[in-house]
Amino acid sequence: MNNYIELTIKCSDGEMADVVTAFLADYPFETFDTEEQGDATLLRAYILEEAWGACCDEALQTVADYGEVVSQKSIESQNWNAAWESESFKPVYVDDKFLIRAPHHDAPEEGVVDIIVAPQMSFGSGHHQTTRMMCRLIGAMGAQARVLDVGCGTGVLSIAAIKCGAESVTAVDIDPWSTESARVAAELNGIEAQMEILLGTVECVEGRSYDMVVANINRNIILGDIERYAAVLSSGGKLLLSGFLGEDVEAIREAATALGFECTGIEAEDDWRALAFTKH
Numbered sequence: 001m002n003n004y005i006e007l008t009i010k011c012s013d014g015e016m017a018d019v020v021t022a023f024l025a026d027y028p029f030e031t032f033d034t035e036e037q038g039d040a041t042l043l044r045a046y047i048l049e050e051a052w053g054a055c056c057d058e059a060l061q062t063v064a065d066y067g068e069v070v071s072q073k074s075i076e077s078q079n080w081n082a083a084w085e086s087e088s089f090k091p092v093y094v095d096d097k098f099l100i101r102a103p104h105h106d107a108p109e110e111g112v113v114d115i116i117v118a119p120q121m122s123f124g125s126g127h128h129q130t131t132r133m134m135c136r137l138i139g140a141m142g143a144q145a146r147v148l149d150v151g152c153g154t155g156v157l158s159i160a161a162i163k164c165g166a167e168s169v170t171a172v173d174i175d176p177w178s179t180e181s182a183r184v185a186a187e188l189n190g191i192e193a194q195m196e197i198l199l200g201t202v203e204c205v206e207g208r209s210y211d212m213v214v215a216n217i218n219r220n221i222i223l224g225d226i227e228r229y230a231a232v233l234s235s236g237g238k239l240l241l242s243g244f245l246g247e248d249v250e251a252i253r254e255a256a257t258a259l260g261f262e263c264t265g266i267e268a269e270d271d272w273r274a275l276a277f278t279k280h
Contacts, residue, residue, distance in 0.1 A: 003074045004030075005052040009043045009067040017043040018271045020066050022245050025218040027055045030175065032128070043067065048177075049074055094135045100156060103188055113139070113163045117154045118184040130242040133267035133274035134216050135160050137240045140265065141276070144212035144238060148172070150202050150225070151217040151243075155182030155195070161212065162191050170205055172198045202228045212238040216274075219244040223255055230259040233279045242267075242274035249273050 011017040014034065020043055021032050028051040035042045052059075060069060091101035099108040100115045108114050134157050143165025149158040152171035161169050171182050179199050186192040198204050202215075202225050213229045215222060222241055229239055239261060241252060246268065253263055256277050265276035 003049040004046050005049050006071070006073050006075050007045045007047070007052075007069065008071040009045070009063060010037070010070050011041045011043055011067040013039075014041045015271055016066055017041040018245065020063050021045070022218065023062050023066070024059060025243065026062075026220055027051075027059050028175070030177065042070075046075075092132070094132045097139055098135045098160060100131075100135075113160060114189075115156055115159045115163065116185065116188040117156060117159075118181055118188065129269035129272040130216050130274060131156055133269055133272065134214060134240060134242050136267055137265060137274055137276050138164055138214065141212065141238050141240070146170075146210045147212045147214065148202070148205060148208075148210040148232060150213065150215040150229070151178075151221070152182050152197070153178050153216075155185040155197075157214050157216060158182065158195055159185060159189050159191065161214070162194050163189075166194075166212070168194050168196070170196045170198065170208070170210070172200055172202065172204060174199070174201055201225070202232070205232055208232055209234050210237065212240065214240045216242045219248040219252065222252060226252075226255050227259060230261070230279065235279060237279045239277040239279065240274065241277070242272070244273060245271050246273050249275065 009020055011020055017034050024045050029045045029047045031046050033044045091099060091105045093099055098113045098115060100117060103116055138157065138160045145167045147161040147166045147169040149169055149171040152158055152173045155171055158169040158171040173179050176199060179197050182197050186195040210232050211234055213233055215229065233239060244252065252275060260280050261277035262280060263275060264278050267274040
């Protein structure tokens with residue numbers, strides 16, 4: 001059984017917790033949670049124990065100037081999942097248009113896009129601002145025939161795309177736990193026939209063509225892979241990006257514009273941003 005490291009960092013406020021989250025997203029952390037504690041905010045970050053060993057020194061040095069590490073402990077994944085499902089995972093409404101929930105939660109009323117996920121350690125429970133903003137953008141874009149979801153996590157965005165009219169989605173992630181979570185979620189939503197799930201990076205779909213690419217990852221990966229996103233997008237295709245802060249918008253916009261994209265939308269929630277582009 002794989003164990004996880006729970007890293008707890010005390011930040012001055014929620015805004016600083018967002019900054020630390022953005023920094024830690026450059027490492028293989030799989031999910032984040034925050035808790036208000038008086039005037040401070042506790043940020044809990046979770047990473048596989050074996051992955052932590054390879055990056056702990058660098059990650060701790062990265063966040064040292066922004067928060068105080070108050071604890072670091074090992075947690076069995078089975079125990080964590082059970083606790084998260086029963087205690088922490090709450091259904092999330094996105095503007096009364098989407099509901100992201102676990103199987104044991106009540107289904108929404110008619111007209112609300114119902115997204116069922118298996119509460120596990122993968123990123124994408126809907127509680128993070130970036131997931132909600134990406135759902136909004138997917139809803140605003142309407143049906144796109146072929147969709148690529150890069151860094152799919154639990155598969156929330158893939159499911160949202162299919163339930164908003166996509167014919168098929170290819171969901172890719174470098175983490176086997178994430179692809180397994182996405183596979184379970186596809187079955188829970190009855191869309192496994194429309195959802196291809198691949199272990200790997202965007203490079204594993206080289207040579208294919210899509211009408212929409214969604215990537216909720218982080219600034220560095222987006223900038224490193226944006227040419228690959230452009231290569232698999234058809235003319236007129238939509239590119240939806242999030243996982244970065246407001247200060248990163250200009251760099252991402254410049255990179256996309258240089259590849260022939262036009263920025264057609266922006267979402268903001270707290271310090272986080274999401275951008276929509278159209279390929280010409």
